Amino acid sequence: xxxxxxPVVLIAGSGIGGLAAALGLASKGVKTTVLEKAAKFGEIxxxxxxxxxxxxxxxxxxxxxxxxxxxxxxxxxxLMDAVSGREIFHVPVKSDRFVERFGNPxxxxxxxxxxxxxxxxxxQSYLIELHTGCEVTGYDQSxxxxxxxxxxxxxxTGAALVAADGMWSNVRRQMIGDELNALGHTAYRALIPxxxxxxxxxxxxxxxxxxxxxxxxxxxxxxxxxxxxxxxLVSTDKRYAPPGPVAGAPISNxxxxxxxxxxxxxxxxxxxxxPEFKLWAIGDRDPAPKxxxxxxxxxxxxxxxxxxxxxxxACQALEDAVCLAHAFETWSGDIDRAFSEYEKRRTVRTxxxxxxxxxxxxxxxxxxxxxxxxxxxxxxxxxIEEFYDRMIWLWGGNGINSQAA
Amino acid sequence: xxxxxxPVVLIAGSGIGGLAAALGLASKGVKTTVLEKAAKFGEIxxxxxxxxxxxxxxxxxxxxxxxxxxxxxxxxxxLMDAVSGREIFHVPVKSDRFVERFGNPxxxxxxxxxxxxxxxxxxQSYLIELHTGCEVTGYDQSxxxxxxxxxxxxxxTGAALVAADGMWSNVRRQMIGDELNALGHTAYRALIPxxxxxxxxxxxxxxxxxxxxxxxxxxxxxxxxxxxxxxxLVSTDKRYAPPGPVAGAPISNxxxxxxxxxxxxxxxxxxxxxPEFKLWAIGDRDPAPKxxxxxxxxxxxxxxxxxxxxxxxACQALEDAVCLAHAFETWSGDIDRAFSEYEKRRTVRTxxxxxxxxxxxxxxxxxxxxxxxxxxxxxxxxxIEEFYDRMIWLWGGNGINSQAA
Numbered sequence: 001x002x003x004x005x006x007p008v009v010l011i012a013g014s015g016i017g018g019l020a021a022a023l024g025l026a027s028k029g030v031k032t033t034v035l036e037k038a039a040k041f042g043e044i045x046x047x048x049x050x051x052x053x054x055x056x057x058x059x060x061x062x063x064x065x066x067x068x069x070x071x072x073x074x075x076x077x078x079l080m081d082a083v084s085g086r087e088i089f090h091v092p093v094k095s096d097r098f099v100e101r102f103g104n105p106x107x108x109x110x111x112x113x114x115x116x117x118x119x120x121x122x123x124q125s126y127l128i129e130l131h132t133g134c135e136v137t138g139y140d141q142s143x144x145x146x147x148x149x150x151x152x153x154x155x156x157t158g159a160a161l162v163a164a165d166g167m168w169s170n171v172r173r174q175m176i177g178d179e180l181n182a183l184g185h186t187a188y189r190a191l192i193p194x195x196x197x198x199x200x201x202x203x204x205x206x207x208x209x210x211x212x213x214x215x216x217x218x219x220x221x222x223x224x225x226x227x228x229x230x231x232x233l234v235s236t237d238k239r240y241a242p243p244g245p246v247a248g249a250p251i252s253n254x255x256x257x258x259x260x261x262x263x264x265x266x267x268x269x270x271x272x273x274x275p276e277f278k279l280w281a282i283g284d285r286d287p288a289p290k291x292x293x294x295x296x297x298x299x300x301x302x303x304x305x306x307x308x309x310x311x312x313x314a315c316q317a318l319e320d321a322v323c324l325a326h327a328f329e330t331w332s333g334d335i336d337r338a339f340s341e342y343e344k345r346r347t348v349r350t351x352x353x354x355x356x357x358x359x360x361x362x363x364x365x366x367x368x369x370x371x372x373x374x375x376x377x378x379x380x381x382x383x384i385e386e387f388y389d390r391m392i393w394l395w396g397g398n399g400i401n402s403q404a405a
Numbered sequence: 406x407x408x409x410x411x412p413v414v415l416i417a418g419s420g421i422g423g424l425a426a427a428l429g430l431a432s433k434g435v436k437t438t439v440l441e442k443a444a445k446f447g448e449i450x451x452x453x454x455x456x457x458x459x460x461x462x463x464x465x466x467x468x469x470x471x472x473x474x475x476x477x478x479x480x481x482x483x484l485m486d487a488v489s490g491r492e493i494f495h496v497p498v499k500s501d502r503f504v505e506r507f508g509n510p511x512x513x514x515x516x517x518x519x520x521x522x523x524x525x526x527x528x529q530s531y532l533i534e535l536h537t538g539c540e541v542t543g544y545d546q547s548x549x550x551x552x553x554x555x556x557x558x559x560x561x562t563g564a565a566l567v568a569a570d571g572m573w574s575n576v577r578r579q580m581i582g583d584e585l586n587a588l589g590h591t592a593y594r595a596l597i598p599x600x601x602x603x604x605x606x607x608x609x610x611x612x613x614x615x616x617x618x619x620x621x622x623x624x625x626x627x628x629x630x631x632x633x634x635x636x637x638l639v640s641t642d643k644r645y646a647p648p649g650p651v652a653g654a655p656i657s658n659x660x661x662x663x664x665x666x667x668x669x670x671x672x673x674x675x676x677x678x679x680p681e682f683k684l685w686a687i688g689d690r691d692p693a694p695k696x697x698x699x700x701x702x703x704x705x706x707x708x709x710x711x712x713x714x715x716x717x718x719a720c721q722a723l724e725d726a727v728c729l730a731h732a733f734e735t736w737s738g739d740i741d742r743a744f745s746e747y748e749k750r751r752t753v754r755t756x757x758x759x760x761x762x763x764x765x766x767x768x769x770x771x772x773x774x775x776x777x778x779x780x781x782x783x784x785x786x787x788x789i790e791e792f793y794d795r796m797i798w799l800w801g802g803n804g805i806n807s808q809a810a
Contacts, residue, residue: 287776287779351775351776370752371760373756374756381808403782
């Protein structure tokens with residue numbers, strides 16, 4: 001366990017990825033100092049889905065049981081045609097067979113619920129020091145020492161820096177300097193209180209349902225003990241893309257309705273239940289060949305910002321944290337080798353997830369005409385077991401035992 | 406067989422697709438008039454590869470044995486890294502197991518050789534009338550009669566028109582009016598006489614070898630009894646894309662060498678064997694939902710112009726012809742139903758091939774950095790049998806028994 005004068009690892013960001021890194025390193029006896037830019041701890045956004053690999057990773061990080069308590073476990077993932085209103089495909093995701101293949105069921109969660117679980121665990125660890133109001137704006141390093149500089153002019157020094165500072169990572173900007181890809185995709189998010197749901201739509205509480213349409217999709221899943229239905233509408237129509245980065249901007253219901261007016265009445269019957277919407281511009285970055293610069297490593301969205309179309313953003317951040325902790329254990333005392341191992345094991349796998357996320361958007365969620373017919377023909381022939389076979393590389397691990405790609 | 410006053414089907418174009426349509430319809434006793442725009446019959450371009458589905462289709466069309474006589478049968482398809490010079494993956498394509506799975510071996514042919522086989526067969530059929538110097542520029546139709554209008558001002562009237570007039574189809578322009586996608590990909594084609602090949606490169610005679618590199622690939626395969634090696638270099642670097650359509654324009658060897666200067670010395674050792682190069686701009690079109698307008702149907706590149714990256718352009722044209730002939734047999738005397746069946750069976754399948762061709766270029770032939778690492782990781786895990794499993798939908802039929810997608 002922790003030794004006197006033991007080196008400290010700095011962590012930029014206290015989102016899911018940053019806390020996961022802190023918990024993982026703490027489980028190996030490594031001290032961390034977590035630097036959060038916001039004035040208080042918390043998560044932005046409402047719900048997310050966690051593939052079975054995420055629950056495996058949360059187990060490794062020591063918070064699996066507490067996380068399971070805040071999850072909702074839907075029976076099926078359902079793919080519907082947003083124009084015809086017909087089902088295209090579905091897969092069971094809490095069946096015995098699913099759990100046998102992937103080790104865990106599919107879960108949906110409120111981001112705040114999972115974040116609270118992780119924050120509570122972090123606060124209980126004497127190895128984790130948590131600071132708010134510390135935006136890491138850059139770093140200096142020299143040999144075995146890294147200094148993280150904050151917007152307020154403070155400096156924190158440690159043996160390494162793990163940058164879990166998200167999609168707009170300052171550390172990545174310094175390390176790699178690449179641009180976010182503005183893809184022209186926009187998301188309209190809302191929460192529907194379950195008591196607003198008419199009787200015929202009870203299945204909203206028990207499925208993740210995705211309505212795929214030309215240049216759009218609509219997805220729903222339950223949150224918070226099914227008291228809420230998370231609703232995300234996505235448009236890839238570039239006419240609607242805001243010119244710059246937008247996260248959580250208000251938008252009128254009428255404007256949202258107009259942008260999804262080409263969907264089936266069944267779809268409209270769902271999204272018109274939402275009290276209000278907020279708008280996000282969706283972006284990603286190209287896979288980066290390197291995430292490590294000396295004693296500085298990227299993690300989570302800072303390392304592999306991806307579109308949400310395979311619901312793996314948080315899952316891959318959790319796997320990163322598991323892999324990093326495992327590498328610290330394996331190469332105890334040798335941070336350089338641990339970082340090198342972490343980078344080697346994670347870059348190819350997460351690049352594949354980034355590429356897959358785009359491809360799923362292009363070929364499954366948003367095609368139209370003959371392209372959509374191709375999707376339907378392929379899925380109509382695919383058995384549940386074949387679908388599971390195709391997902392085993394992605395869902396069948398926890399970050400240590402995961403396939404490289 | 407042919408009856409007096411039997412209706413004639415007009416065919417625009419006497420390339421592989423047009424002759425295949427004529428031979429297929431003749432085998433069902435249907436008279437055709439083939440209208441070729443060029444002053445004499447022949448094929449443009451040098452070699453092509455024929456997947457096993459093509460030989461199955463040629464059998465159906467009655468020219469399988471003659472076509473086999475002009476084929477070369479390579480042992481393996483080999484994927485190499487154009488930068489490192491190392492092998493990424495290979496598959497046997499004339500093994501017993503390959504033939505057991507797909508019914509035929511992989512073949513490579515000189516276009517003229519296959520065209521001659523088909524032209525000879527067409528000339529021997531009293532049901533096929535062949536005209537040169539007749540460029541079909543458009544059509545009129547009324548009920549059960551179609552008039553094809555030619556550039557010279559002639560008119561040909563028949564019961565139907567099958568437009569096999571290629572990538573720049575005039576008939577498609579009238580029927581659909583879509584634009585060719587200028588993708589910024591350029592191809593540099595050459596023929597290497599085999600007696601120029603040094604001893605260490607003997608494998609050029611017995612493989613299709615593709616060198617995949619960042620924004621480029623280089624492919625070789627033998628032709629004409631291995632007396633020639635067909636060489637195609639492709640660049641996706643948009644700086645090299647000509648502003649308009651280009652087919653067979655001269656380009657200096659030095660310019661080609663400069664564009665592929667980032668490849669491994671092993672690759673350079675091959676392409677510098679070519680006496681001279683010609684330049685093509687590569688394009689495709691988006692899959693079309695409809696190919697039939699009354700008594701007019703598209704076929705081959707006119708129907709589904711695709712990039713050559715899965716070597717299926719000619720193969721799908723042959724499948725089209727088989728499917729069309731089969732539909733004429735099934736719905737004897739009912740051209741409308743035959744066309745409808747043809748369209749229904751072919752649009753989704755060929756849309757998938759068009760989409761696959763792009764995806765293979767993007768994810769297998771031209772990726773770089775982590776994207777290429779993902780490709781390598783996936784292929785390093787893939788068994789030969791798994792590869793065959795993935796190709797069975799594409800290679801495992803002849804146009805009648807092929808999967809819709």
